[in-house]
Every structure is written in C-alpha cells, then in structure tokens.
Amino acid sequence: MTALLARLLGRLPIGWLQLTHSRTRMAAALAGVAFANVLVFVQLGMMGALNGTVEMTYAPVRADILISSEDANTLTDGSPLSRRVLFQALSDPEVAAAAPFYLAKVDWSRENGSTASLNVYALPAEAARFAGPDIAGSLATLALPESAMIDERTRGADPEALAGITPQAPLRFEANGRTITATGHFSLGGGFSADGAMVVSDQTFLRLFPARIAGTPTHVLVDVTPGADAGLVAARLSDRLAGEAVQVRTMAAAQAADLSYQTTQRPTGVIFGFGVAMGVLVGLVIVYQVLSTDVADHLREYATFKAMGYPHRFFLGIVFEEAAILGAIGFVPGLILSLGIYAAMAEATALPVVMTPLRAVLVFAGTVLACAASGALATRRLRAADPADLF
Amino acid sequence: MDPIAVNGLNHWFGTGEARKQAIFDVSLTIERGSLTVLMGPSGSGKTTVLTLMGCLRDVQQGSVRLLGAELNGADTAMQETMRRRLGFIFQAHNLHESLTARQNVLMGLQVHGRGDPSRQRDAVDHILTLLGLGHRIDYLPGNLSGGQKQRVAIARALVANPDIVFADEPTAALDHDSGHLVVEMLKRLGQERGTTTVMVTHDNRILDLADRIVTLEDGRIVRDSASLAHPATMSTGGGSVVRTDHGA
Ligand SMILES: Nc1ncnc2c1ncn2[C@@H]1O[C@H](COP(=O)(O)OP(=O)(O)OP(=O)(O)O)[C@@H](O)[C@H]1O
Numbered sequence: 001m002t003a004l005l006a007r008l009l010g011r012l013p014i015g016w017l018q019l020t021h022s023r024t025r026m027a028a029a030l031a032g033v034a035f036a037n038v039l040v041f042v043q044l045g046m047m048g049a050l051n052g053t054v055e056m057t058y059a060p061v062r063a064d065i066l067i068s069s070e071d072a073n074t075l076t077d078g079s080p081l082s083r084r085v086l087f088q089a090l091s092d093p094e095v096a097a098a099a100p101f102y103l104a105k106v107d108w109s110r111e112n113g114s115t116a117s118l119n120v121y122a123l124p125a126e127a128a129r130f131a132g133p134d135i136a137g138s139l140a141t142l143a144l145p146e147s148a149m150i151d152e153r154t155r156g157a158d159p160e161a162l163a164g165i166t167p168q169a170p171l172r173f174e175a176n177g178r179t180i181t182a183t184g185h186f187s188l189g190g191g192f193s194a195d196g197a198m199v200v201s202d203q204t205f206l207r208l209f210p211a212r213i214a215g216t217p218t219h220v221l222v223d224v225t226p227g228a229d230a231g232l233v234a235a236r237l238s239d240r241l242a243g244e245a246v247q248v249r250t251m252a253a254a255q256a257a258d259l260s261y262q263t264t265q266r267p268t269g270v271i272f273g274f275g276v277a278m279g280v281l282v283g284l285v286i287v288y289q290v291l292s293t294d295v296a297d298h299l300r301e302y303a304t305f306k307a308m309g310y311p312h313r314f315f316l317g318i319v320f321e322e323a324a325i326l327g328a329i330g331f332v333p334g335l336i337l338s339l340g341i342y343a344a345m346a347e348a349t350a351l352p353v354v355m356t357p358l359r360a361v362l363v364f365a366g367t368v369l370a371c372a373a374s375g376a377l378a379t380r381r382l383r384a385a386d387p388a389d390l391f
Numbered sequence: 392m393d394p395i396a397v398n399g400l401n402h403w404f405g406t407g408e409a410r411k412q413a414i415f416d417v418s419l420t421i422e423r424g425s426l427t428v429l430m431g432p433s434g435s436g437k438t439t440v441l442t443l444m445g446c447l448r449d450v451q452q453g454s455v456r457l458l459g460a461e462l463n464g465a466d467t468a469m470q471e472t473m474r475r476r477l478g479f480i481f482q483a484h485n486l487h488e489s490l491t492a493r494q495n496v497l498m499g500l501q502v503h504g505r506g507d508p509s510r511q512r513d514a515v516d517h518i519l520t521l522l523g524l525g526h527r528i529d530y531l532p533g534n535l536s537g538g539q540k541q542r543v544a545i546a547r548a549l550v551a552n553p554d555i556v557f558a559d560e561p562t563a564a565l566d567h568d569s570g571h572l573v574v575e576m577l578k579r580l581g582q583e584r585g586t587t588t589v590m591v592t593h594d595n596r597i598l599d600l601a602d603r604i605v606t607l608e609d610g611r612i613v614r615d616s617a618s619l620a621h622p623a624t625m626s627t628g629g630g631s632v633v634r635t636d637h638g639a
C-alpha cells in the first residue's frame with residue numbers, strides 16, 4: 001500500500017503513514033466519518049421515502065396530461081371537477097382520449113379488528129389505457145359491481161394471502177358498509193397518509209361513496225394524439241378551460257409540483273428537509289473535528305517540514321491524502337450500516353426506504369470534499385505562523 | 392560575500408502590554424566555512440537569534456542578509472527557496488513519528504524534487520551509516536534512543552548539502568564521543584565544502600572545535616572571540632563583528 005501510494009503521489013505517502021501509525025486514532029477517525037455518513041444517509045433515506053411515496057401515489061394511473069382542481073396541491077386532495085371539463089378536453093383535436101379519475105380514502109376493517117386506510121383509485125372499467133401497467137390487464141374485470149383489486153403490500157396485511165387472490169379465490173371484506181369482493185391484486189405499498197390502495201371501477205366507487213355526485217371526478221386524465229406535444233396541448237386546454245377552477249399540467253409537471261409541495265409546504269416534508277440539513281451539518285462538524293484534530297496533532301511535525309522549505313501546497317497534499325483515505329475507508333462501514341438501518345426502517349414502516357446509487361455516490365463525494373475542506377481549513381494556522389513558533 | 396550578515400537586529404515577543412523586547416541591536420557577520428558557536432545563559436536570546444538568521448521567524452527590525460538575500464520583508468516563495476538551502480538541527484529532534492529514520496532523512500532530500508529514488512536512498516543510507524545508524528535505518532523514532540533520534544535529525548539537516556547549517560544544542564542528547572563526532576563532522580563539512588555552521592551550545596567540551604565564540608546576554612552580544620583573538624579582522628570586514636550603537 002505504502003509503495004503503491006508512493007508511486008501514485010511521487011513522494012512519501014505521509015498522510016497514509018501518519019494515519020496507520022496510530023491505529024486507535026485512525027479507528028476513531030474512521031468511526032467519526034462512518035457515523036457522519038450514517039447520519040446523512042438516514043436523513044436522506046427518510047426524505048427519499050417521502051419522495052418515493054409521492055411517486056407511488058401516481059403509479060396506478062398514467063396519462064399524458066392531468067387536469068385537476070385549482071386547489072389540488074397533491075394527487076389525493078382537491079375538490080371534485082365538473083364533468084364539463086372532460087367534454088371540453090375531448091373537443092380539442094389533438095386529444096385522443098380522456099377519462100374521469102376518482103380518488104378517495106376508505107377504511108378497511110379487517111377480521112382481526114385492525115383497520116387499514118386505503119386510497120381508492122377508480123377509473124371506468126373500459127379505460128385501460130389510463131391504468132398503470134400492473135392494473136391495465138385486469139381493469140375490465142372490475143366492471144363487475146363491487147369488485148376490486150387490492151394492494152398486496154398494504155401495511156399490516158399478510159402479503160402472501162393477498163397475493164393469492166384470484167377471481168376463483170376472492171377476498172370479501174367490508175368497506176363503507178359495502179361488501180367488496182377483491183378478485184385481483186397489484187403491488188404498491190403504504191405511504192405517509194395511507195396504508196395501501198385498491199382499484200375499483202367508477203361505478204363501484206360511486207356506490208362506496210354515495211355522497212359523491214356522479215360525473216364529478218377528482219381528476220381528468222387526458223392522452224394526446226400520437227405526435228402531438230403534451231405541453232402544447234396542456235397549455236391550449238388551460239386557455240380553453242380558463243373559466244373553470246382547474247389546472248392543466250402534463251403528468252410529469254403535476255407530479256413534480258406535487259413533490260415540491262409535499263417536501264416544502266407540508267410539515268412532514270419540511271421536518272425531513274430540516275433533518276437532512278441537520279444531518280449534513282452535524283456530519284460536517286464531525287468530519288471537521290476529525291481532520292482538524294489530526295492536523296493539530298501533527299502541527300509540530302508539519303512546522304519542521306515548513307522549516308525545511310516545504311511549501312504550503314505540500315501540507316494541503318497530505319491533508320487531501322488523508323481526506324481521501326478517511327472518506328473512502330470510512331464510507332464502507334457507513335454504507336453497510338446505513339443499508340441495515342434502511343432495511344429495518346422499511347420493515348418497520350413499510351415505506352420505500354431504499355438506497356439509490358446516486359445517493360451513495362453523492363454522499364461519498366460529499367464526505368471526501370468535506371474532509372478535504374476541513375483539513376485545508378485546519379492548516380490555516382500553519383500557513384500564518386512562523387515555523388519557529390510552532391515547535 | 393559573507394553567507395550571514397546581521398545588522399541592527401531587534402526583536403520583540405508578544406503584543407500590547409505583554410510586548411517585550413528579546414533581542415537588542417545585534418549585528419554579526421559570519422564567514423563562509425566557519426564554525427561559530429553562540430553561547431549565553433538560558434533566556435539570553437540564542438534560539439531567537441538563530442531562528443531569525445535561519446529564516447524561521449520573520450525579521451521585525453534590522454537587516455539579516457542570508458546568502459546575499461535580505462530576509463527582512465522576504466515573501467513566502469523566497470523564504471521557501473532560502474530554507475531549502477539551509478540545514479536546521481533543532482533543540483528537540485522534531486522527527487516525524489510515523490516515518491522511519493530513512494524516510495525522515497529522505498524528506499530532507501525530497502524537498503528539492505523527486506530525483507532518482509535509488510540514488511536518494513543511497514545518499515540517505517550513506518549519511519545514516521556515517522552517523523553510526525546503519526543498523527537503525529528502518530526504525531521509527533519511537534524505537535530509537537534520544538541520541539539516535541538526534542543523529543537522525545542531524546542526518547536530515549545535512550543530507551542535501553546545505554550552504555549553512557544552524558544547530559540549536561545539537562549535542563545535548565549525545566554522549567561526549569558522539570557529540571564530538573557530530574561537531575567534527577560539521578567542521579569537516581566546513582573545510583571540504585565550505586559549509587557555514589552556526590551552533591548554539593552549552594557544551595564546553597566542544598568549544599575547542601569552534602572557530603569563533605559569540606556570547607549573548609539579555610538579548611545583546613556581550614563577547615565575541617573574533618574581536619578578541621583577531622582584532623585585525625575588524626577592519627577587513629570578513630568574520631568580524633560590526634557593533635553599532637543605535638540604542639535599544
Ligand atoms: N515565542 C516566544 N514568545 C514570547 N517570548 C519568547 C518566545 N520565545 C522566546 N521568548 C523570550 O525571549 C527570550 C529569549 O529566548 P530564547 O529562547 O531565544 O533564549 P535562549 O537563549 O535560546 O534560551 P535557552 O538556553 O533556554 O534555550 C526569553 O526571555 C524568552 O522568554
């Protein structure tokens with residue numbers, strides 16, 4: 001290792017020799033770096049789970065354009081729309097299809113006495129083009145009154161039992177005073193506001209929620225004709241519907257706005273954002289502490305080198321070498337520990353707490369950079385002082 | 392040209408109330424290839440003068456010309472260039488704890504650039520062997536005795552053939568024989584290569600090797616053997632003391 005680094009650096013690998021000289025101190029420094037990594041990863045994991053659940057709510061449906069009520073900040077809130085909106089959208093020459101999309105929440109009272117809160121997604125049974133890939137194939141079967149597909153990953157449910165549901169072996173349960181027959185299943189999972197989901201036809205939805213007036217969907221899903229630009233069509237529809245209290249956005253834009261709203265306007269999002277900021281801040285402080293202590297411990301030795309005529313960039317080189325070594329070696333246990341914590345968090349909450357490669361790379365690069373900056377900062381005293389004053 | 396020419400040097404430590412003058416109007420010119428010993432009681436300013444002459448402390452007032460260059464007001468780049476031409480042996484050995492004897496000495500060579508690794512290694516091993524450390528080349532400082540550490544520090548200072556060697560009590564940790572050996576070596580360097588040596592020492596046993604003895608007290612030069620033994624040199628300038636009375 002020493003020989004390799006010596007060849008790489010073109011000088012003695014002082015940083016490496018220094019770190020490995022006192023193993024206990026190196027272990028402490030690595031523990032510090034690893035802990036900082038875990039802290040940041042856990043916070044990012046929670047933030048990522050929130051983002052993931054926002055994305056998840058969109059998975060059962062698809063469309064080029066989403067028309068929502070003006071007051072709909074997320075997919076799951078907002079006033080019902082007027083049916084006129086659907087017809088006006090359809091009258092645009094570049095609109096290929098449009099469908100009403102109903103969304104509401106229902107409590108599923110299970111036999112064991114517990115209840116699960118389900119997001120109920122409802123589309124016309126013949127509107128398979130607007131269903132997500134997991135659902136499109138079976139949507140037509142939901143034309144049967146009071147039949148449903150149920151989310152096999154519903155929190156607190158036995159996933160194997162739900163995954164065993166078939167039209168021949170259906171699951172019957174009570175919801176809103178109706179007996180629902182689940183004849184199929186799909187995979188989604190719980191979020192922060194619901195434990196799971198089910199998909200029904202628009203007809204079944206209106207029976208479950210008799211207070212909902214027919215023809216007042218939560219959103220309208222729109223597909224443009226092949227070759228048409230969804231953004232342009234959305235803008236045109238927006239003009240056409242200027243008199244209605246609606247917003248017309250491409251699906252991607254709606255999803256992005258939803259995410260931004262949930263992470264910056266909702267208390268959960270804001271708290272998670274603070275968590276990430278605090279995690280990064282505390283991580284920085286730990287890493288700074290590790291590197292500046294290390295520099296302080298070697299100040300006398302560095303002063304000797306300075307007295308011999310070594311320039312300041314030589315010390316920066318040593319510190320960067322140490323930063324890279326500590327950042328790289330400390331990252332491994334930090335990542336492994338974080339993966340374990342992620343698994344435990346996902347298990348306990350049934351939230352999508354997952355490590356993404358991008359996140360791992362960013363945290364790694366951030367750690368090395370923070371180590372290097374901390375070390376560089378810590379060498380300032382060396383730069384300013386006369387060598388004779390540091391012995 | 393004399394390698395060291397100090398003129399009207401004053402130095403203060405501390406700031407505000409605590410500001411205290413440590414060096415008073417020191418002037419001193421040192422000849423090439425000579426071995427000069429700085430003596431004086433503890434706290435008389437020997438180390439301060441040595442570090443000011445050795446480019447390890449910014450000159451506050453007065454002039455220090457080292458190898459023809461003025462140190463008062465020198466910028467960082469010039470200080471670094473200058474330091475590479477000097478060898479410093481410190482009061483404490485100041486070795487790098489995580490580097491072996493060989494690696495420590497190598498640092499004295501590598502400051503001049505990468506060079507040929509095997510030739511650098513040979514030069515390092517040669518000087519360590521010369522100093523009686525041939526069997527300790529791969530030892531870390533923690534496994535060396537005080538005297539051995541000091542000899543490694545001496546090897547580090549000398550390995551790159553400096554123009555001037557500054558040494559602050561280099562023999563304090565050595566027994567009589569090895570102390571004498573080190574000073575003899577410095578003296579021989581002076582004769583063979585014209586290396587100038589300025590050494591602070593309390594060690595009376597090596598005074599016989601000194602070309603010149605300068606005594607400091609309370610930050611002032613109070614005695615200079617050059618002006619006693621060779622009063623004639625005063626007028627020629629070389630190796631003489633130039634005492635001016637600027638007042639403190
Ligand atoms: N960094 C410093 N800050 C403040 N005062 C200092 C500093 N260094 C030296 N002094 C003071 O300057 C004076 C000269 O100190 P110096 O170390 O040069 O003496 P010295 O002759 O080398 O002594 P010794 O024989 O003990 O090494 C002393 O009064 C000392 O207290």
Ligand SMILES: [Mg+2]
Binds near residue numbers: 482
């Ligand atoms: Mg001293």
